[in-house]
Amino acid sequence: MAETKREIERKYESDESGLPDLTGVAGVAAVVDKGVAQLDATYYDTADERLAGAAITLRRRTGGSDAGWHLKFPVAPGVRDEIQAPLSDTLPREIAALVRSRVRDTDLLPVVRLRSARDVRELTDGKGRLLAEVSVDAVTAERLTGDGGRAQWTEIEVELADGADPAVLDKVDKRLRKAGVRPSKSPSKLARALTETAPKKARKHRRAATRPAPPVTAGDHVLAYLREQRDTIVALDPAVRRDVYDSVHRMRVATRRTRSAFKSYGKLLDRAVTDPIGEELKWLAGELGVDRDQEVLTERLTDALGALPRTLTAGPVRTRLRTWSHARRGGSRRRLIAVLDGRRYLALLGALDALLAEPPLLKPAAGDPAKVISRAVRKDFDKLAVLVEQALELPPGHDRDFALHEARKKAKRARYAAEAAVPALGDPAGGLVKSMKSVQSLLGDHQDSVMTREALRDLAQQAHSAGESAFTYGLLYGREERRAADVERELPGVWAPIRAEVPV
Structure with missing residues (x-):
C-alpha cells in the first residue's frame, strides 16, 4: 500500500572538503554519525521525458532504509510530496495511476541509473530528538537511453525531520554558507543527471524548450x-x-x-x-x-x-x-x-x-x-x-x-x-x-x-x-x-x- 510523506530539503554543491563541522549550529546538541549507505536507483520516464519536464520523479530504489518505489511531486521550492510503495519488480498500480494524466498510453522506460554512497549524519537536540538528516552523497549517474552518457558529482543534502521546526534548515544553511558551501543549481539529482549525461545538442534543445515565446497576437x-x-x-x-x-x-x-x-x-x-x-x-x-x-x-x-x-x-x-x-x-x-x-x-x-x-x-x-x-x-x-x-x-x-x-x-x-x-x-x-x-x-x-x-x-x-x-x-x-x-x-x-x- 502506498504511503505519502512531505519531504522538505535543501541541496548544496560539495567539493573534496566534504561536510563542514555542524556542532555549532544553534539548537543542535549532537551530530550523530550513522555510517554510509549504498543506494541504487533507476528513474523511469517517457522517451520524451514528460515527468521530468513537470519536475516529477519516479524511481525504483534499493539500499537504505526506504527501499521501494518513490514518486515525488513538487509542492514549492525545496518541498515535495513523496508517495512510497513497497519494492516490487513492476510498477505498482496505485503509483502508475498517479502519473497517468501525463504518461497516457506511452510506455515508461528506465532513463537514468543513479548510484550513491550516502554518508549520513543526524542532527539532534538536547532531548535526543531528530531535527534533520544531513548527508554527503557521492553520485554516479548513467543514462540508460541514447548515447548512455555518464557523470559524477558530490552533493550535500539536508532534509528536515518529520515534525521538526523548519527554522532548523535556515540555521544549517547559515553554517554551510559561512563555510563556503553554496546551494545546488539543480533542484534534484535526476535533473542534474539528465542535464549532465545528455549530448550537447540535446542540452541546448532542453534549454530552448523551457523558454516559450511571449504572446503577440x-x-x-x-x-x-x-x-x-x-x-x-x-x-x-x-x-x-x-x-x-x-x-x-x-x-x-x-x-x-x-x-x-x-x-x-x-x-x-x-x-x-x-x-x-x-x-x-x-x-x-x-x-x-x-x-x-x-x-x-x-x-x-x-x-x-x-x-x-x-x-x-x-x-x-x-x-x-x-x-x-x-x-x-x-x-x-x-x-x-x-x-x-x-x-x-x-x-x-x-x-x-x-x-x-x-x-x-x-x-x-x-x-x-x-x-x-x-x-x-x-x-x-x-x-x-x-x-x-x-x-x-x-x-x-x-x-x-x-x-x-x-x-x-x-x-x-x-x-x-x-x-x-x-x-x-x-x-x-x-x-x-x-x-x-x-x-x-x-x-x-x-x-x-x-x-x-x-x-x-x-x-x-x-x-x-x-x-x-x-x-x-x-x-x-x-x-x-x-x-x-x-x-x-x-x-x-x-x-x-x-x-x-x-x-x-
Missing part, C-alpha cells in the same frame, strides 16, 4: 490561457486521486475556464473544433461536481443548524442530515476515480493536446490583442448586463431565481474572459475580474440559498414521513428565504457602479 494570448488550463487539469489529476483538499474544485474550475474561453473567443477559434471538446469538458465538470455540490450543501446546512439555539432544534435533525448527506454521496468517490481511469477522459486530454499543438485559429486571431480581445470581453459583459437587469425587473419567485442563476453563469463567463485578457489589457481587465468576482459571489450565495431550500424541503418530507417534527426545517427554510431576499436587495447597489463604468 490575440490568438497567442487566448492559446496561452488555454494552455494554462490544460496544464492545471493534468497537474491536478494525481491530487484528485489522492483526495487532496480542494483539488476536485480546482480541476472543475479549470474545465469551466477552458470551455468558457472557447465560447468567449469563438471569433478566434473554429467552433467546429472547440464545441465537441467543450461538450466533453461539460461532462467532466459534471462528474467532478457530484461531490462538490453535495459538500457545499451539507456545509451550509450544518453551519445553519449549528447557529440555531438547541431549543429550536426539534427531533433528530443532525442525525437525519448526516444520513441524507451520506446517502447522496455514496459511491461518488469511486465513480470519479473510474472516470479518471476511463478512456473517455484520456481522449479528452488528447483532444486538448491536439488543439494546442495545431490550434484552429481564425483570421481575427492574428489581430491586435487590445482590440480583438477587448471586443470579446465587452460582448460577454453586455450579455451579463441584459440578464442582470431583466432579473431585477422580475418579481421575487421562481422566475427571478432562475434568471439570477443564468446571470450567475454569465458572470463566471465574463470573469474568465477578463482573466484571459489580463496579460493583453492589463489593469482594466484586472478591474473587471474583481468586479465580476463580487457579482458572482452575490449571485452564488443566492443560488446556494435556492438549492438549500430545495434540500430542506426534501429533508422535511423525509422527517414528516418518519413521524418526526418538520419544525426546524421550516425555520431554516425561512432564514434561507431572508438570505436570498437580502442578496436581491444588495445586488442593485453592487451592480450599478459596475454597469456605469466598465473598465474595458
Whole structure:
C-alpha cells in the first residue's frame, strides 16, 4: 500500500572538503554519525521525458532504509510530496495511476541509473530528538537511453525531520554558507543527471524548450490561457486521486475556464473544433461536481443548524442530515476515480493536446490583442448586463431565481474572459475580474440559498414521513428565504457602479 510523506530539503554543491563541522549550529546538541549507505536507483520516464519536464520523479530504489518505489511531486521550492510503495519488480498500480494524466498510453522506460554512497549524519537536540538528516552523497549517474552518457558529482543534502521546526534548515544553511558551501543549481539529482549525461545538442534543445515565446497576437494570448488550463487539469489529476483538499474544485474550475474561453473567443477559434471538446469538458465538470455540490450543501446546512439555539432544534435533525448527506454521496468517490481511469477522459486530454499543438485559429486571431480581445470581453459583459437587469425587473419567485442563476453563469463567463485578457489589457481587465468576482459571489450565495431550500424541503418530507417534527426545517427554510431576499436587495447597489463604468 502506498504511503505519502512531505519531504522538505535543501541541496548544496560539495567539493573534496566534504561536510563542514555542524556542532555549532544553534539548537543542535549532537551530530550523530550513522555510517554510509549504498543506494541504487533507476528513474523511469517517457522517451520524451514528460515527468521530468513537470519536475516529477519516479524511481525504483534499493539500499537504505526506504527501499521501494518513490514518486515525488513538487509542492514549492525545496518541498515535495513523496508517495512510497513497497519494492516490487513492476510498477505498482496505485503509483502508475498517479502519473497517468501525463504518461497516457506511452510506455515508461528506465532513463537514468543513479548510484550513491550516502554518508549520513543526524542532527539532534538536547532531548535526543531528530531535527534533520544531513548527508554527503557521492553520485554516479548513467543514462540508460541514447548515447548512455555518464557523470559524477558530490552533493550535500539536508532534509528536515518529520515534525521538526523548519527554522532548523535556515540555521544549517547559515553554517554551510559561512563555510563556503553554496546551494545546488539543480533542484534534484535526476535533473542534474539528465542535464549532465545528455549530448550537447540535446542540452541546448532542453534549454530552448523551457523558454516559450511571449504572446503577440490575440490568438497567442487566448492559446496561452488555454494552455494554462490544460496544464492545471493534468497537474491536478494525481491530487484528485489522492483526495487532496480542494483539488476536485480546482480541476472543475479549470474545465469551466477552458470551455468558457472557447465560447468567449469563438471569433478566434473554429467552433467546429472547440464545441465537441467543450461538450466533453461539460461532462467532466459534471462528474467532478457530484461531490462538490453535495459538500457545499451539507456545509451550509450544518453551519445553519449549528447557529440555531438547541431549543429550536426539534427531533433528530443532525442525525437525519448526516444520513441524507451520506446517502447522496455514496459511491461518488469511486465513480470519479473510474472516470479518471476511463478512456473517455484520456481522449479528452488528447483532444486538448491536439488543439494546442495545431490550434484552429481564425483570421481575427492574428489581430491586435487590445482590440480583438477587448471586443470579446465587452460582448460577454453586455450579455451579463441584459440578464442582470431583466432579473431585477422580475418579481421575487421562481422566475427571478432562475434568471439570477443564468446571470450567475454569465458572470463566471465574463470573469474568465477578463482573466484571459489580463496579460493583453492589463489593469482594466484586472478591474473587471474583481468586479465580476463580487457579482458572482452575490449571485452564488443566492443560488446556494435556492438549492438549500430545495434540500430542506426534501429533508422535511423525509422527517414528516418518519413521524418526526418538520419544525426546524421550516425555520431554516425561512432564514434561507431572508438570505436570498437580502442578496436581491444588495445586488442593485453592487451592480450599478459596475454597469456605469466598465473598465474595458
